[in-house]
Amino acid sequence: MRLSRQLLLVSLLVFVLPVAGIRWIQEMELTFRDQQTQVLEASLQATAANLSLRGVLPEPVQAQGAxxxxxxxxxxxxxxxxxxxxxxxxxxxxxxxxxxxxxxxxxxxxxxxxxxxxxxxxxxxxxxxxxxxxxxxxxxxxxxxxxxxxxxxxxxxxxxxxxxxxxxxxxxxxxxxxxxxxxxxxxxxxxxxxxxxxxxxxxxxxxxxxxxxxxxxxxxxxxxxxxxxxxxxxxxxxxxxLPNQHLSRVLDVFLDSDMRLGVIDSAGWQIASTSSFNIHETHESEPFWLVSWLYRMILSWNHLPDYQNYWRRGGWQNSGLSAALDGQPVVLWTRENNRYRLLASLPLVKDGNVVGALIAEQGSQAVLSLASRSFDRLFSLSFLAIVLVSGGLLGYASWLSFRIRKLHQATEQCINKDGRLQARFPASDSADELGELSRSIAAMVTRQGNHTEYLRSLGSKLSHELRTPLAVVRSSLDNLAHEQMGEQGKVYVSRALAGADRLGGLLNNISEATRLENMIADSSHERETVDLRQMLGDLFQAYSSVYPGTQFKLQNIDEPCRMSIAPELVVQAMDKLVSNAVDFCNDDGAVTLRLENIQGSPVISVENDGPLLPDTPDGQLFDSMFSVRTARGEKLHLGLGLYIVRLVMQAHRGEALARNRLDQTGVVFSLAFPEEV
Amino acid sequence: MVTCAGFSGNAGLIKMPRHIAIVEDEPAIAANYRDAFQRYGFTVSHFADRPSALAGFRLGLPDLAVIDVGLGDEFEGGFDLCRELRSQAPALPIVFLTARDDELDVISGLRLGADDYLTKDISIAHMMARVNALLRRVDMINVPKEQDDVLERGKLAINIDRMSVSWDKQPVDLTVTEFWIVHSLARHPGQVRNRQQLMDAAQTVLDNNTVTSHIKRIRKKFQAVDAGFGAIETAYGMGYRWSSQ
Structure with a gap:
């Protein structure tokens, strides 16, 4: 799973936020309701006491026949x-x-x-x-x-x-x-x-x-x-x-906003009530249905009884409030449409007898609006928080993965297939772990590069260092040849000279690749426009005379094929390919030189009958010091030939390819040039 | 440290013994070369480092100097020495001798005015041939002759005795190796001379790449005189030929 996706998953934890918020709102709502209940009860008790003091408590009634x-x-x-x-x-x-x-x-x-x-x-x-x-x-x-x-x-x-x-x-x-x-x-x-x-x-x-x-x-x-x-x-x-007008007027005194009061007699009939139903009917815009549905789901709403419309006229008989007539205060939360209504009743006691009950109904605009406001805020805040946190995390993740990707690419690019340092590793300046990683990779790459450079130059250094003692040996032998010595001595001298020659050749070979690399670097600007067709013709003649024991074939194209190349390098690559082809060619086989134009790109192929390519990983054939030859004769072989071919083709932004013939009768090595070098 | 060896042997080519200075920090090689040169009848001075060589040259200039590029701790002390020597004696033939055969060394060595450049694994016989050729050229330049052996190919004129080359009557300054390469090509116009043939002609054992760079440098030297120079043609895979036109 990608890093950004992981962090996106982690960012889901942000949803804890609204859940916690909802819990908090629920708690708050309950607390608020409790509080309102207590306030209302207290207010009812005060009212009841006041009514009692004023002596306006209703008389007990005989329920029968009333x-x-x-x-x-x-x-x-x-x-x-x-x-x-x-x-x-x-x-x-x-x-x-x-x-x-x-x-x-x-x-x-x-x-x-x-x-x-x-x-x-x-x-x-x-x-x-x-x-x-x-x-x-x-x-x-x-x-x-x-x-x-x-x-x-x-x-x-x-x-x-x-x-x-x-x-x-x-x-x-x-x-x-x-x-x-x-x-x-x-x-x-x-x-x-x-x-x-x-x-x-x-x-x-x-x-x-x-x-x-x-x-x-x-x-x-x-x-x-x-x-x-x-x-x-x-x-x-x-x-x-009859309605108790006096009592009603007294009740009006205790009227509070969002509230109405009533008194029921001992039979449960409402005999007095505040004249107006003082509940603000503010018409707020209906919230979005989803939000409204969420309110109901979240607030403890659904188990509340519905507010009955006839309670408005004082028909409290079956409301549960009349239970106060048994002496116990009653509190009842109900709901009406999208509102709470708090109903409460308190028994009115006169001379130890319950003569009625004081009833209060209070809209709970406050609770709801508070809850709704909190909810709105919670909703928008959590939404904002979620968006911000998710976005932030996503952005952060993208940034991190971008940096990791960059690091990855830089690491991939800075060392090429030969294990050589290709580009300077861009070490990061940032102080975090990625920066440290980047810096340590940079240090590692530099060390690796130095080491590779050391190894690479080891050959030429070695050959250089060995050349001086070799010169001593050779010049001594040359001088020795002029001294008086027996026949046997001359044989030894000639053997020693042959050995020195071989040693010299060996040293030349060792430094050849390095020298060629330098030469490629030097000559990359020394391009000439050359007709490949003519060049291949020349080469065909040259090789025919150089390798008289081998049959050469030429498959050239008809029209001239002019390209800007470094001809010396290409010829050198061809020398290596042809030398290989001749070595591996069957005694009665032929080496074919071919120039083709494949989709506008010239391709020179050297084909020979003979044993197939070994089953080696792609491109490894062209690696330095990779040899699949069995030792053949005296000729020194370090496996540099195909490596040089690849270097040359890389200098031309082309490709060196090796494959077996489709009919498995031989192998084909190709130099594929780009459309325009 | 100055080692002077007296006249010995009888090379026979030249009447009076020539004086050759060898500046080489490797005593064994120096001794071997000294012996060889003496065997061929030269007088040899050996200097192990630049200061002693300079001091020796102040006393008397040799007829030819063989200088190692790396001298002791001085990585390119030979080049410095060559520069100083060249300022003292513009006509003195100088041959570089070194284990380092990188392209860069060849170019910088020749740019400093060396007349030739040999790698240390050259055989002593080859080296003698080259040294003699150089000395011969110097002699030819110094001693005017009634009738020189001149090879002419169109605009090209080669004075073999003086080992000088001119193109369109303007002199082209070539080293000995380059001279022999041009001579070998121009002698048979239109005929491809492969690298080995060119090396043999120049009496050197340079590898293929060095032949290529020599050809390149020859072309540049001719192009400096005539921008349209194109007489040396490449026969890919085979070698080079002098255009018959």
């Missing part, structure tokens, strides 16, 4: 339809006398009027028959209202759907007569399920206690009433629980 009158801000239209009730989110309560809740009832007040709404489910509606028993036939709704110490019963019946007015029976001079009470009026409307009745009367008329019962005209059975049983319904009126 009728809760919901506050309503607007006039309700008397039309027999309940859309306006539903629009005000007024809750209704089911009543039943025979176990089957068939009566739905709700009551409301706007402060002056008392509104009643009945919805009765029954299979058939029986209308009032005016000639029947007065007010005791047909489907009817009886209202019991406390007037002073008496209870006045009103009956709402109708001969047909439409406007209705309550009637009651008045004892007047010993006769009962049906009197219309015009203050209680409303609309009767039939529905597919039965009928519904919307009534209104002045709130003042309703008094403190109230009861109703619904009687089916067909069966004369009660279908629902506020009373606990039929016997007592006339006398035991339920309590009419």
């Amino acid at each position: 009728v809760y009158v919901q506050p309503v801000g607007v006039d309700l239209v008397m039309d027999g339809y309940f859309e306006d009730w539903q629009a005000q989110q007024l809750t209704s309560r089911r009543y039943s006398d025979d176990g089957d809740p068939r009566v739905q009832f709700s009551a409301a007040t706007d402060g002056t009027n008392f509104y009643l709404a009945f919805r009765i489910a029954q299979s058939r509606t029986t209308y009032y028959n005016p000639v029947g028993v007065p007010l005791k036939n047909g489907d009817r709704v009886q209202l019991s209202v406390e007037e002073g110490s008496n209870v006045q019963h009103y009956t709402v019946v109708t001969e047909a759907p439409g406007q209705v007015v309550a009637r009651f029976i008045q004892h007047w001079n010993g006769i009962n007569r049906v009197v219309r009470e015009n203050r209680i009026r409303g609309v009767w409307r039939d529905t597919p399920e039965g009928y519904q009745l919307e009534l209104m009367m002045p709130l003042a008329m309703a008094g403190k206690r109230f009861g109703f019962r619904v009687v089916s005209g067909a069966t004369e059975q009660w279908v629902g009433s506020t009373g606990s049983n039929e016997e007592t319904v006339d006398d035991e009126l339920g309590q009419l629980i």
